[in-house]
Amino acid sequence: MAAISRDEVAHLARLARLAVTEQELDLFAGQLDSILQAVARVGEVVADDIPPTSHSVPLVNVLRDDVEAPCLTPAEALAGAPDPFEGRFRVPQILAEEE
Amino acid sequence: MIKETAAALGAKIAAGEITSVQATQAHLDRISEVDGRVHAFLHVDPEGALRAAAAIDARIANGEQLGPLAGVPIAVKDVIATKGMPTTAGSKILEGWRPPYDATLTTRLREAGLVILGKTNMDEFAMGSSTEYSAYGPTYNPWDLTRIPGGSGGGSAAALAAYEAPLSIGTDTGGSIRQPGAVTGTVGAKPTYGGTSRYGLIAFSSSLDTPGPCARTVEDTALLHSVIAGHDPMDSTSIPQPVPDVVGAARRGAAGDLSGVRIGLVREFTGEGAEPGVMSVFRDAVESLTKLGAEIVEISCPHFLYALPAYYLIAPSECSSNLARFDGVRFGLRVGDDGSRSLEEVMSVTREAGFGPEVKRRIIVGTYALSSGYYDAYYGQAQKVRTLITRDFTAAFEQVDVIVSPTTPFVAFPLGSRTSDPYQMYLADLYTIPTNLYGGPAISVPCGLSEGLPVGLQIMAPTMADDRMYRVGAAVESVVGTLTPPAL
Numbered sequence: 227m228a229a230i231s232r233d234e235v236a237h238l239a240r241l242a243r244l245a246v247t248e249q250e251l252d253l254f255a256g257q258l259d260s261i262l263q264a265v266a267r268v269g270e271v272v273a274d275d276i277p278p279t280s281h282s283v284p285l286v287n288v289l290r291d292d293v294e295a296p297c298l299t300p301a302e303a304l305a306g307a308p309d310p311f312e313g314r315f316r317v318p319q320i321l322a323e324e325e
Numbered sequence: 326m327i328k329e330t331a332a333a334l335g336a337k338i339a340a341g342e343i344t345s346v347q348a349t350q351a352h353l354d355r356i357s358e359v360d361g362r363v364h365a366f367l368h369v370d371p372e373g374a375l376r377a378a379a380a381i382d383a384r385i386a387n388g389e390q391l392g393p394l395a396g397v398p399i400a401v402k403d404v405i406a407t408k409g410m411p412t413t414a415g416s417k418i419l420e421g422w423r424p425p426y427d428a429t430l431t432t433r434l435r436e437a438g439l440v441i442l443g444k445t446n447m448d449e450f451a452m453g454s455s456t457e458y459s460a461y462g463p464t465y466n467p468w469d470l471t472r473i474p475g476g477s478g479g480g481s482a483a484a485l486a487a488y489e490a491p492l493s494i495g496t497d498t499g500g501s502i503r504q505p506g507a508v509t510g511t512v513g514a515k516p517t518y519g520g521t522s523r524y525g526l527i528a529f530s531s532s533l534d535t536p537g538p539c540a541r542t543v544e545d546t547a548l549l550h551s552v553i554a555g556h557d558p559m560d561s562t563s564i565p566q567p568v569p570d571v572v573g574a575a576r577r578g579a580a581g582d583l584s585g586v587r588i589g590l591v592r593e594f595t596g597e598g599a600e601p602g603v604m605s606v607f608r609d610a611v612e613s614l615t616k617l618g619a620e621i622v623e624i625s626c627p628h629f630l631y632a633l634p635a636y637y638l639i640a641p642s643e644c645s646s647n648l649a650r651f652d653g654v655r656f657g658l659r660v661g662d663d664g665s666r667s668l669e670e671v672m673s674v675t676r677e678a679g680f681g682p683e684v685k686r687r688i689i690v691g692t693y694a695l696s697s698g699y700y701d702a703y704y705g706q707a708q709k710v711r712t713l714i715t716r717d718f719t720a721a722f723e724q725v726d727v728i729v730s731p732t733t734p735f736v737a738f739p740l741g742s743r744t745s746d747p748y749q750m751y752l753a754d755l756y757t758i759p760t761n762l763y764g765g766p767a768i769s770v771p772c773g774l775s776e777g778l779p780v781g782l783q784i785m786a787p788t789m790a791d792d793r794m795y796r797v798g799a800a801v802e803s804v805v806g807t808l809t810p811p812a813l
Contacts, residue, residue, distance in 0.1 A: 283519040
């Protein structure tokens with residue numbers, strides 16, 4: 227049985243903000259199915275009582291001292307922006323006219 | 326001059342026998358001569374490099390005492406931020422981007438007087454094992470230009486093998502330093518996770534990404550390791566402990582005495598799926614370790630065979646989150662902003678245009694593994710398997726000092742032979758991935774040739790015992806020597 231359908235791949239691509247083409251969907255659906263079938267082998271391991279590991283370094287709540295330090299200037303921070311405008315990042319319209 | 330070790334170049338520059346400008350120019354000339362065929366570099370910075378070299382020469386002429394690698398040229402993987410110099414991560418989505426700051430690692434290189442020649446090619450966002458997923462075209466293996474140089478750091482490894490640089494920087498999330506090292510006959514070390522700073526490294530899988538040193542000799546690798554390693558307050562996962570004496574360990578190992586060293590062989594790494602030639606060279610290398618006095622102990626790590634599937638859930642999950650920052654708003658590419666599309670549509674067409682196929686596949690796999698209904702069975706289960714793999718390592722290191730394996734199951738494969746079936750490409754990481762999930766250090770050193778192509782020996786050590794792998798690696802090198810590719 228397939229682990230993932232073409233429609234599911236299209237849905238996931240939408241969630242991930244990827245405007246994939248029809249040809250990519252055809253290609254990816256098969257490839258992702260074989261990848262997911264292979265990685266599903268983790269389910270063979272009996273691990274009900276095992277705590278998960280998110281990170282190998284046992285450090286928590288690492289904070290710096292609350293002191294001023296040099297940082298990027300606004301001009302530096304905007305230097306790589308596709309559409310800087312008056313010290314800000316300009317983006318396409320987010321809300322429709324009536325919203 | 327281009328065939329010298331970094332240690333020798335540094336000593337000659339310090340002694341005034343040669344200048345850093347001469348050493349830098351020699352490598353820039355070599356890049357001009359061969360990089361059209363190798364394509365190890367995405368960006369070369371002759372003016373910046375010569376300017377930095379001249380500044381080092383002036384300081385030395387002034388009587389300043391600098392470190393052992395001052396004035397030595399280096400190549401840096403294009404995933405590490407270099408202020409004012411392009412940094413693309415091998416992706417079209419960052420084409421032309423120049424970071425406004427240096428990574429901590431870049432700062433440390435500059436402070437140690439290293440001369441940055443340029444940025445090296447890589448699989449897009451470090452996802453791949455062949456460099457074929459670079460948006461700017463593949464790198465070619467100097468041993469055979471029809472074959473892959475490994476990945477993701479194929480450019481950093483090929484630059485060493487082609488004598489375009491004596492040192493380079495890589496990053497290792499699942500083997501991206503060690504596997505390219507193995508298939509190009511060079512040395513590559515993945516330090517302990519948290520031993521080298523990730524500040525300014527473009528994130529792929531944050532709980533696994535580890536920058537590290539690459540060179541043609543173990544001692545050079547250790548010298549570079551000691552320049553870049555150590556606590557960094559800018560990285561909250563950086564380990565606040567002293568760096569192990571990796572240079573001392575490499576020099577001790579070069580004497581070729583491993584008496585009292587217990588070396589583990591993983592029973593579950595049966596060699597299934599590996600090329601017979603690779604296994605044969607590996608067994609010879611293990612035999613030579615016993616002749617140097619090491620004791621070989623068979624150990625069992627029953628969960629290692631689940632490392633590959635666990636990794637290919639954890640890494641894509643983290644990548645799907647990390648790569649959300651490439652949205653066409655603050656930096657990089659923006660496509661389709663013609664007034665007819667909403668912000669969300671512009672993001673979607675930008676990411677579609679800017680990302681290549683492997684990155685898209687991993688984003689989709691990660692989105693799937695993290696989605697409600699699948700989370701427990703995939704991402705959650707993979708994290709539990711990660712715990713069991715860590716326990717396997719902990720138990721093993723009660724019996725042995727280091728663990729050895731082949732670095733990768735096969736020698737450099739022909740370009741194009743594994744791109745149609747992504748999982749076939751993933752198998753290149755079979756032996757390297759367990760260490761990434763555990764967080765310990767591992768090194769690949771050349772241990773011989775199979776069918777005329779290099780084979781790497783991997784040496785894995787406990788967390789923050791990076792010195793052990795350098796000692797054993799240098800001992801292997803004392804027997805095998807360095808491998809010399811055919812003339813380009």
